Amino acid sequence: MKAVQFSDHGDRSVIDYGDFPDPTPDRDEVLVDVKAGALNHLDVWTRRGLPGIDLDMPHVPGSDAAGVVLEVGEDVTRFEPGDRVAVSAGVYCGKCEYCRDGEYSMCVNYHIIGEHVRGVHGERAAVPEDNLVEVPSGVEWETAAAAPLVFQTAWRMLLNRGDLTAGESVLVLGASGGVGHAAVQIADYAGAEVYATASSEEKLEYAAEVGADHTINYEDEDFAAEIRELTGKRGVDMVVDHVGEATYPDSIKSLAKGGRVVTCGATTGPNPGAGLNRIFWNQLSVIGSTMANPGEVDDVLELVWDGTFEPRVREVFPMSETARAHEMLEEREGFGKVVVVPDSEYDE
Incomplete structure (x- = not known):
């Protein structure tokens, strides 16, 4: 072969x-x-x-x-x-x-x-x-x-490990990638208010098509500052960050008190500064997630097969x-x- x-x-x-x-x-x-x-x-x-x-x-x-x-x-x-x-x-x-x-x-x-x-x-x-x-x-x-890989990963990140619920706000970094575009759809499906970042206006248009309520071009804007402005300085309840060193400090800054960062990867590097002062003062959580369990795979793929997710x-x-x-x-x-x-x- x-x-x-x-x-x-x-x-x-x-x-x-x-x-x-x-x-x-x-x-x-x-x-x-x-x-x-x-x-x-x-x-x-x-x-x-x-x-x-x-x-x-x-x-x-x-x-x-x-x-x-x-x-x-x-x-x-x-x-x-x-x-x-x-x-x-x-x-x-x-x-x-x-x-x-x-x-x-x-x-x-x-x-x-x-x-x-x-x-x-x-x-x-x-x-x-x-x-x-x-x-x-x-x-x-x-x-x-x-x-399979990206939708199961995003499903477990948001709904199991991140415990996202309707009415919460979530920021998805790198929304044009595999996990990112799946996370936007799943967050929208869960009833969250969805913020998404990407590197071009074309990618942001696609993100909006699949469920993003607010979009940020991270090449032109400081996404943490933009999130603070868009949320009236509150921040979001969850950040989906699979980028790593390049974005982690601003992911922490983007969170509301009691918020959480959920990560499944570190494309730009695995060792950012921990930001412990911000973590303990704002009572934040940093949560890891990898792939999914068989039942989670079945649940999310059923929604792909029936056209709910694309x-x-x-x-x-x-x-x-x-x-x-x-x-x-x-x-x-x-x-x-x-x-x-x-x-x-x-x-x-």
Whole structure:
């Protein structure tokens, strides 16, 4: 088969699309004929190299994909050949104290398909049965591939970890990205007043289309100062910040007393100043969140499949042009998700 792969960490030049051994499903795995995959910033970090993660090379990246079941392992009970499926990338042990309590995304052995182990950006992929969800017949492959990782991440961040309720106010940073544009929609669905930042007027228009009540161009404005002005110096109840060092100090400044920052990542760096004086004086909370539990995945994807939420796709590329897809993420081009399709499936 053909697959996206790299044999060394580095810049976009290490990405190749070429022959790779066909996967063989284990007893608990499903062989999927991949129709579409989607990129996340995680793919960029994996390509560059993440501290403490030693990958088997060559490595096939990709945490998001959707396709048709070709074959199932002998222990698989939920799927059969011909089923339409999408990948939910979080792998958990099912045995530790957190898994026993139903908090699978806090599993001590938690890892992510495409980050810690071989990913799914190839013509075929062998995926554990527990990491697949059913895709209804009316859902397009690009939508099915683009939705799972970012919508489950944003859903858990806002509604479980952040405990967002109707009538509260929430600021979503980087609203044009995958998690950001999902968070805007989920916050709007929850009945919150939604503030969103992005780097261009075009991106802000898209953010408004999917649910933002107020938009801020962070290239032209100090978003913390703008939030204070828009809220009458009160601040917002929650900030969704997956950007990290570059935005964290202003995220803290944007909060009302008793507010909370919820984070699932640190694109610009993991070590900002803590801002402890502001945290204790204003009684703020900083909350971490990673992926989601299976029930949360089912809940949010049901709302994607029925059209309540819309994964916006900024561009679709053949997998042979994955380097260009990475460039779009790194250069912050466009709004929403970037999708890659096996060259054999690509139709211009």
